């Protein structure tokens with residue numbers, strides 16, 4: 302499998318999951334500005350949507366959309382228990398959680414990267430995000446990981462997008478349960494090695 306990624310972006314989430322599962326994979330770096338890959342391809346030919354993450358399978362198919370990619374990967378090695386079994390109620394809870402992260406946190410942070418957006422508009426997005434973080438904190442006050450006592454794919458995704466808050470002066474120390482969570486996930490060997498590999502690439 303090939304994971305098309307760009308450093309410090311949401312592709313870190315499937316990258317962490319690949320390492321957690323111990324699956325063989327190749328990293329292909331994408332320049333998000335030029336849409337060229339480090340191995341000389343036109344990234345738009347790989348993923349016409351033009352964004353990472355994209356996972357190319359051995360049969361040539363390309364899977365996009367972070368929440369779909371991490372669930373596909375987790376199901377390749379169910380014994381690792383990074384996602385509850387397909388068809389179970391807990392799996393529905395995972396999908397609820399991934400959808401919350403993608404539409405409320407990931408998409409909530411995205412406008413803050415837009416340098417042309419007036420500060421007043423950014424404040425509106427930040428205020429909404431803070432309310433979402435209150436919700437995340439109340440979940441993490443009850444258990445160490447999003448879905449309970451065990452690390453899973455939703456944690457790889459949440460950790461990835463919450464790292465961006467530092468860029469926008471949102472101090473996660475305001476939510477002690479989230480700050481603890483970030484430290485905990487950040488201390489995982491797979492997370493450290495994924496970050497190091499992306500920096501070195």
Ligand SMILES: N[C@@H](CCC(=O)N[C@@H](CS)C(=O)NCC(=O)O)C(=O)O
Nearest residue numbers: 310311333351352353354366367368
């Ligand atoms: N809906 C997609 C969004 C992916 C996305 O936002 N990717 C960003 C990096 S975090 C990107 O590559 N943006 C470049 C672009 O849109 O040109 C997903 O959830 O995977």
